[in-house]
Amino acid sequence: xxxxxxxxxxxxxxxxxxxxxxxxxxxxxxxxxxxxxxxxxxxxxxxxxxxxxxxxxxxxxxxxxxxxxxxxxxxxxxxxxxxxxxxxxxxxxxxxxxxxxxxxxxxxxxxxxxxxxxxxxxxxxxxxxxxxxxxxxxxxxxxxxxxxxxxxxxxxxxxxxxxxxxxxxxxxxxxxxxxxxxxxxxxxxxxxxxxxxxxxxxxxxxxxxxxxxxxxxxxxxxxxxxxxxxxxxxxxxxxxxxxxxxxxxxxxxxxxxxxxxxxxxx
Numbered sequence: 001x002x003x004x005x006x007x008x009x010x011x012x013x014x015x016x017x018x019x020x021x022x023x024x025x026x027x028x029x030x031x032x033x034x035x036x037x038x039x040x041x042x043x044x045x046x047x048x049x050x051x052x053x054x055x056x057x058x059x060x061x062x063x064x065x066x067x068x069x070x071x072x073x074x075x076x077x078x079x080x081x082x083x084x085x086x087x088x089x090x091x092x093x094x095x096x097x098x099x100x101x102x103x104x105x106x107x108x109x110x111x112x113x114x115x116x117x118x119x120x121x122x123x124x125x126x127x128x129x130x131x132x133x134x135x136x137x138x139x140x141x142x143x144x145x146x147x148x149x150x151x152x153x154x155x156x157x158x159x160x161x162x163x164x165x166x167x168x169x170x171x172x173x174x175x176x177x178x179x180x181x182x183x184x185x186x187x188x189x190x191x192x193x194x195x196x197x198x199x200x201x202x203x204x205x206x207x208x209x210x211x212x213x214x215x216x217x218x219x220x221x222x223x224x225x226x227x228x229x230x231x232x233x234x235x236x237x238x239x240x241x242x243x244x245x246x247x248x249x250x251x252x253x254x255x256x257x258x259x260x261x262x263x264x265x266x
Contacts, residue, residue: 016097019139023091027082041095045070048112049088054080059105063197069108069149110152166191167205174214178240182214219255226264233260
C-alpha cells in the first residue's frame with residue numbers, strides 16, 4: 001500500500017480568466033501596431049526575443065526585454081514598438097472573472113523555457129477550438145504560465161538565469177582589459193539591451209551598478225598585484241587604467257583603508 005498527503009497552510013484558490021484573443025508577433029522596424037483605445041480588459045505581454053517598449057498612461061515608459069512579462073491594464077496602453085530591430089512577443093487579450101493576485105503594470109522577469117514554448121503553442125491552438133472545453137483549457141494554460149512566471153519573479157523558484165549569463169559575460173569583458181575605462185553603453189549593446197535596462201539587470205544580479213562593480217574589481221586586482229610584489233605602484237596604476245599614481249593611491253585607500261605602500265607591507 002502507498003499513499004501521499006498534501007495540506008495547504010493557507011488559501012490557494014485562483015480566480016478565473018477568459019482568453020479572448022492571442023497574437024504571436026515577430027516585429028521588426030516595419031511593425032505598425034494597432035491597439036483599440038479604451039479597451040477595458042487587461043493585456044498580457046510575454047517577450048520571448050529582442051526587446052520592446054510600451055507607454056502606459058499614469059505609469060510611464062517600460063522596456064520589455066526577452067524573458068519579461070507584463071500584465072497591463074488595457075485602458076492605460078498608449079503606444080508600443082520594438083526597441084531595436086526585432087521584438088518577438090505573445091499578446092493575450094483577456095477578461096478577468098475575479099481577483100487575480102498578480103502585479104499590474106509592472107515588468108516581471110522569468111527566463112523563457114522550452115516547455116513554455118509548448119504551452120504557448122497549445123494555448124494558441126486550443127483557443128481556436130470549437131468546444132468550450134478547448135477554450136477553457138487555453139485559459140487554464142495561460143493562468144498556469146502567469147503564476148509560474150510570478151513565482152520566478154518573486155524568487156520562489158530559481159531556474160538558470162539568462163540574465164546571470166549575460167552579466168557574467170559583461171564581467172569577463174571588464175576583467176579582460178582594466179587599462180581601458182569601462183564603457184557601459186558598449187557592454188549593454190553587446191548584451192543586446194538598452195543601457196537603462198542593462199544597468200537594472202546588472203544591479204539585480206550583482207547588487208551593484210556596472211561602474212561600481214568594475215571599480216571594485218580593479219581594487220581587488222590592485223591588491224593582488226601589490227601582494228605579488230612584481231610591479232611598482234606607478235606601473236600598477238598604469239595597468240589598471242588610472243591617470244596617475246596619485247589617483248590610484250587615493251582610490252585604493254578609499255577601498256581598502258590603507259594606501260598601496262602600507263598595504264604592501266602589511
